[in-house]
Amino acid sequence: MPCLIAAPTSGSGKTLVSLALTALARRRGCSIQTFKVGPDYLDPQLLAAASGRPCRTLDPLLCGEAWLQRSFQQHGSAAELSLVEGVMGLFDGRGPSSDGSSAHVAQLLQLPVVLVVEASRQAGSVAALVRGFRDHQPQLQLAGVVLNGVGSERHHALLRDALAAIAMPLLGALPRHDSLELPSRHLGLLPAHELADLQQRLGAWADLAERHLNLEALWPLLSAPAAAAEPPDHNDPSGDAPRAEVEIDAPITVAIASDAAFHFRYPEATELLEQQGLTVQNWSPLADEPLPPHCRALVLPGGYPELHAAQLAESRRSLQALGQAHAHGLPIYAECGGLLLLGQRLSDGNGQAHAMAGVLPFSAERGGLSLGYRDATALQDGLVLRRGERLCGHEFHRWQLQPEAVARAEQLWQLEGWGSPARPEGWSRSQLHASWLHLHWGGCLAVPQRLAAAARRYTPPPCA
Numbered sequence: 001m002p003c004l005i006a007a008p009t010s011g012s013g014k015t016l017v018s019l020a021l022t023a024l025a026r027r028r029g030c031s032i033q034t035f036k037v038g039p040d041y042l043d044p045q046l047l048a049a050a051s052g053r054p055c056r057t058l059d060p061l062l063c064g065e066a067w068l069q070r071s072f073q074q075h076g077s078a079a080e081l082s083l084v085e086g087v088m089g090l091f092d093g094r095g096p097s098s099d100g101s102s103a104h105v106a107q108l109l110q111l112p113v114v115l116v117v118e119a120s121r122q123a124g125s126v127a128a129l130v131r132g133f134r135d136h137q138p139q140l141q142l143a144g145v146v147l148n149g150v151g152s153e154r155h156h157a158l159l160r161d162a163l164a165a166i167a168m169p170l171l172g173a174l175p176r177h178d179s180l181e182l183p184s185r186h187l188g189l190l191p192a193h194e195l196a197d198l199q200q201r202l203g204a205w206a207d208l209a210e211r212h213l214n215l216e217a218l219w220p221l222l223s224a225p226a227a228a229a230e231p232p233d234h235n236d237p238s239g240d241a242p243r244a245e246v247e248i249d250a251p252i253t254v255a256i257a258s259d260a261a262f263h264f265r266y267p268e269a270t271e272l273l274e275q276q277g278l279t280v281q282n283w284s285p286l287a288d289e290p291l292p293p294h295c296r297a298l299v300l301p302g303g304y305p306e307l308h309a310a311q312l313a314e315s316r317r318s319l320q321a322l323g324q325a326h327a328h329g330l331p332i333y334a335e336c337g338g339l340l341l342l343g344q345r346l347s348d349g350n351g352q353a354h355a356m357a358g359v360l361p362f363s364a365e366r367g368g369l370s371l372g373y374r375d376a377t378a379l380q381d382g383l384v385l386r387r388g389e390r391l392c393g394h395e396f397h398r399w400q401l402q403p404e405a406v407a408r409a410e411q412l413w414q415l416e417g418w419g420s421p422a423r424p425e426g427w428s429r430s431q432l433h434a435s436w437l438h439l440h441w442g443g444c445l446a447v448p449q450r451l452a453a454a455a456r457r458y459t460p461p462p463c464a
Helices: 014-027 042-051 065-076 102-109 125-136 153-164 198-212 215-221 267-275 305-314 316-327 337-341 446-457
Strands: 004-006 032-037 056-058 081-085 113-118 142-150 170-175 252-257 262-264 278-283 295-300 332-335 345-347 353-355 363-378 390-402 411-417 420-429 432-435
Touching: 004 014, 004 102, 014 032, 014 042, 014 081, 014 113, 014 142, 014 170, 014 198, 032 042, 032 065, 042 198, 056 065, 065 102, 102 113, 113 125, 125 142, 125 153, 142 153, 153 170, 170 198, 170 215, 252 267, 252 446, 262 337, 267 278, 267 446, 278 295, 295 316, 295 337, 295 446, 305 316, 305 337, 305 345, 305 353, 332 337, 337 432, 363 420, 411 432
Parallel strands: 004 081, 004 113, 032 056, 032 081, 113 142, 142 170, 252 278, 252 295, 295 332, 332 432, 345 363
Antiparallel strands: 345 353, 363 390, 363 411, 411 420, 420 432
């Protein structure tokens, strides 16, 4: 079985270690499947670039444990090697619990844990820290420690001896160096497509693994999981959602916004739509493209539209096409950054407002952070939801809507989450689903099924 690379806290270096091992595997000519715990879009883009394969999300809260296990076996067993990167601190989950945490996933999949410790400001204290993580949940198998931020040979020796005193294997010691820093912005690491020197970085990460990691001990921890006894049902990998009746006549096109402003989506979004018999075509609002001819549905995923607000405002052909398509009843699914494109105005990072598509009655500007899992209960029948259905999603944004209120007749769902007051949120119209909430469709297979059904019912205007 592969290992899960975790850490005591965010920022300890687990992404760097994961990238270094993945890049080295590719250099050695090995296929490697990467996974990421938690509701993340940015780390998976880097891991996918390093591995050459889509990185798969392992989130028991968003996807359910059964779907997670089957996805892990299906994708992990298709490569020679496999690796799982954790999320935040090892035991950090929903609220103060460990639900959805790296530890939760490690126990669920019976994975050994490699703990990455940022050690630049400690010596003997590292033993107390590691002992605490080892003993907090004794049922977890802690395979060893990789130290990050080691300043000198003397520092290395101090840390090594401290870990030896508690019989903890040392699996590597990464030096402290500015070149190893991963650039970031307000929602996390920079996406892979913004790293102009990505190929050089991949080489440097592979060198890092060869020089500073104990590969003799770590390489066996990258073994792929065994294949499932029965191949997973691609139409229903969770085992608990209704199978769609797929009738394929002429190709039915669904467009997905995909460019530097809109790229927060899981690979399953495309795959599940294709499994419903749809043809998925990328659409770039930033490039001022018209919607694809005869488009029958549109997905607006999250991303960074606030960083590209001025250019989006200049994309008048795209914005006009979006407004006209909505007026004609095109099925539109939008979440987070995609929601912002539908508003009246969007402020950029300098507070300058720019006109958007004008489909929904709000302006958006930078505000407080909204972050965390949310339980969502649908308040009415809509494009992809039915009244009373409950889903788990994730909210993560720093832009806020003005005004926040949604007309009662259009309220999408009621959101509840730890530390977040219950509130109605989102817009639900017969052909529109628009919300801050990110969903993973592996945990709500009815969403792509119903979107596909709506696409089949939709009749494009004659000029489309």
